[in-house]
Amino acid sequence: MANVEMNGSAIVIKALHDQGVDVVFGYPGGAVLPIYDEIFKQNKLRHILVRQEGGAVHAAEGYARSTGKVGCVLVTSGPGATNAVTGLLDAMLDSIPLVCLCGQVPTHLIGNDAFQEADTTGITRPCTKHNYLVKDIKDLARIMHEAFYVAQSGRPGPVVIDLPKDILMGMGEYMPPTKVKHKSYNPRVKGDISDIKDAVKLLAKAKKPIIYAGGGVVNSGPGAAQLLKQFTQLTGFPITLTLMGLGAYPASDSQYLGMLGMHGTYEANMSMHDCDVMLCIGARFDDRITGRLDAFSPNSKKIHVDIDPSSINKSVRVDVAVVGDVGHVLEDMIKVWRASQAKVDQKALKQWWKKIEDWRAKDCLAYQKDAKVIKPQLAIQRLYELTKHRKDVYITTEVGQHQMWAAQYFKFDKPNHWMTSGGLGTMGYGLPAAMGVQVAHPDALVIDIAGEASILMNIQELSTIMQYGLPVKVFILNNQYMGMVRQWQELLHGSRYSESYMQALPDFVKLAESFGAVGLRATKPEELDDVITKMLETENSVICEIAVAQEENCFPMIPSGAAHNEMIFGADVDTENAVSEDGMVLV
Amino acid sequence: MATTSIYGENPYHEDVLTHTISVLVDNEPGVLARVIGLFSGRGYNIESLTVAETRHKQGLSRITIVTSGTAMIIEQIKAQLGRLVPVHSVSDLTLDGPSVERELALVKVDGTGEKRVEALRIADIFRARPVDATTESFVFEIVGNTEKLNAFIELMKPLGLVDLSRTGVVAIARGPESMEGQD
Structure with a gap:
């Protein structure tokens, strides 16, 4: 032509x-x-x-x-x-x-x-x-x-x-698209087979292994998540996921230890700290993951699989690096594992799992129940329980405490169903992101889990949502504070809540109605289930405001400048001395 | 208060090394800004930077950067450069075998009498060539490695050095291998 x-x-x-x-x-x-x-x-x-x-x-x-x-x-x-x-x-x-x-x-x-x-x-x-x-x-x-x-x-x-x-x-x-090779940009997708063999050798000898996977698995496609599951179950190793990786491995599986990092689970962070071989797949040793670098997993050999060579040895030095697409690398890894008839030291692995079960028994996500006030954790738990039977549920979040609670208490079994601003931490991300998800999946249930501060950063998009008849649900945990800012002020700045109180908040029910959406509100624990059910039954877009405990903090937490084995918990926080002097300068 | 930082603190306490890196790029608008922006944005040092088109037909330019950092930072610099879309190849001339490095300087020296004669004499020892002369000034052209140029410039200072222009380092690997491929 x-x-x-x-x-x-x-x-x-x-x-x-x-x-x-x-x-x-x-x-x-x-x-x-x-x-x-x-x-x-x-x-x-x-x-x-x-x-x-x-x-x-x-x-x-x-x-x-x-x-x-x-x-x-x-x-x-x-x-x-x-x-x-x-x-x-x-x-x-x-x-x-x-x-x-x-x-x-x-x-x-x-x-x-x-x-x-x-x-x-x-x-x-x-x-x-x-x-x-x-x-x-x-x-x-x-x-x-x-x-x-x-x-x-x-x-x-x-x-x-x-x-x-x-x-x-x-x-x-006009020129139609052709499959010409780009003259300079041709990233490598297949991992080097000798590197993969080295990785498998190291993994097969592990006594206390851990798999730490991230957003790269999601980016590589659903096939990569399948392969990750296959490899994890083939080896019997414990696995933890980053914030960006949630859904890359089914949260309901017993080998899954939950999210790791600053607000990750005790068992995930302790396993990272005590492991002897770490397999990092499609994650980048972000500072929210590692905590204090010189105390990060001090006694382990580290394997890093990443498509971006600049991620390798950026902050943590690794022993084996495999540059390639995680899907391709995992496929080869499984082949090499099977071909070499790698046998894990089952006795050691069993002991390792026993240790992990002890950490698990700490039940780090437990929180104090309250009969009068809705705990934000409970709100997320109920939202999950009341939606988990549905086929297609997509969750987006804004940024702050609600985001961490969503990551901790909402369980994802499939990739691509969790949208959050991980690296940049952009407040105002969730509502427009939910809108984009709903455009792509008109019949799915799409919920933006939000805080009352974040939602106001892009609330104008509710107008777009109404224009296109998108049934996006907004689930606001309203504690009348910029919760994460307040939490840090409590832990680091002597509870001097400088500019973190949200004064003159709108009436979110009326706000929803003014846009033509439906507004709902729950203020007591006994109202929670009804309001969530009503939200799910409503065909229109809904703003569902949940008035939650105002001064609840997000735990467990690795304070700034601390190591993985120095987590603090909700029950035993000494807020005066939670963060060291050195830790205070950190973000 | 100690200013430790999870970003800045390097647990691998290492020596700072100087490396010469050669980068082959598409000669397109903004490519130099990408490279310089990468260095300033990520806090890397640039000790010297030279750039010119080297293959007109393929539209390729070669950038030579002298930079310093720990081994981990140098590795990171090369990986970050390699990630830029218009970059064809990155080669570390300090690591990848022997290489030749040269720099050119134009040195203007004002003076009369004994100082003028002395400047000419030293220029001769350094094989610097006068490329401009008036009754009270010379402009010398000198080619060599950075240390040689530095030594010459130091000697010219008391003899009336008034102006100085340097190209920065250009470098190439020794031996028959090419990083550009054939025409």
Whole structure:
């Protein structure tokens, strides 16, 4: 087929069609009007009109993480692009594949401080995997296709394409996507087989092994989660997951120790500390995982499987590194394990499990029940119990205490059903993300577990949710504090609650109603189940406000500057001395 | 109060080493900004940086960076560079076998009489070439490794050094292997 001449905007839309994009989240403006004109002329690509560009990016993140596809965003120049920046960095840190199309002033005005001009490629360079400024329409189709390739190959991430208005209006040739090898970016997916053999050798000799898996397993696809399950059950090893990895291994399985890290379980963190061989798969030894680095798992040999070579030896030095896609590596690992007829020291493993069971018996997630006030932990537990029989439940969260409680008390058995802002910790992520998830899965139950502070950061997206009839449920744990800030002030700053009290909060029931959604409220423990059931039965979007215990803290916790075996618990906290002087400077 | 940090503290207390790294990149707008932004954003040192197009037909440029850090940081710098989309290859000339390093400086020396004669004499010893001369000044061109240039510049200071321009280090591996491939 001969290549056809068309205008730049038509090339953009054609490329999106050919890349299989069915929905784009966006907000129009002067510089992108030509693209909006093309959107108007076609029906294949659905546009979701958000209320602020930041919402568009988080929605695309939710869409991408729940489908495994690339999320697509369309914003205008200047403030449109700068509003998108937080979401782009969020996607960068959590490795979410996005393509964000930004309008730009015409090429001859670039650098002229023109109306709504921003140096978008300059601003987004450190918060994207890659970005492009299209200066010649001849490059447009290639760059469009390349952007999708870069966004989803290797370690996924956000890609920005800056599109000057004259390029969008000029005439050029379209080029269909081809499977040409990228001239410089060809990340390795297969792991080196000799490294894998070394890893298996080390694992087979382990007496106190642990598997520590993360978001990379989710990114690698459902197949990788299956392989992880196969490998874990083949070896009989205990497994723990990071915040980003929840769902990569079924939480209901007995080999699962729960989440690890700052608010992880006692058994997971103690196993990490005491293990002799650690297998890290698709995780990155983040500071929220390791705690004090020089006391992190001091006596173990470490194996690290990651697709990104820069993750290896970044903060923790490892003994065996396998660079490759976790799905491929796990497949090879299973093959090598079987072929070498690796036999674990069953006696040692049994002893190790016994030790783990002792740690488990501490029941670190236990909390004091209260007959008068709803405990936030109870609210999440009841939400889980009342939804667990459903086939498709997607949970998003905002950032703070509620996020940690959701991670601790909601159980995920499948990947891609848990959307949270892990790396950047972006308050206001959950509502737009839930919107994106619901667009991708119109019939699923999508719940944003929120705090009253976070939800107000992107509450405007409730309007979008109503416009498209998305039945998103918002489950607000209202403690009238920025809970995590208050908790840190209690532990670190002598309970001086500086600016962490949320005064003049809206009436969330009326707020929901003003948008046309349904508002519900529970203030006493006996109301909780009824309100949750009512929320689940409502077809419309619901804001469900749960008034919870105001000064409840999120435990267990590894305080800043402490090691994995120095966790503190809800029952025995000495708030005066919980954090050492040295720990106070840490974030 | 001790300022330990889970980010900054390096439990592997190690010596700081200087490495010369050669990076082959697509010669496209913004590529240098990506490399420099990576160094400033992640807090790495740049002691010297040179860049020029080396293969016009393929649109390739070579960036030579002299940087310093612990072995772990150097490894991290190379991995981070390799992660940039327009980067074709990264090679550590300090680690990957013997290499040749050169730097060029233009040194302007003002003076008359005995100092002027002395400047010329020392330039001769260092094989520095006068590339401009007036009755009261010279501009010397000197090529060599960084230490040689430093030594020459130190000697020129008391003799009337007034202006100095250096290229930064360029380097290439010894032997027949290429990091660019064939034309």
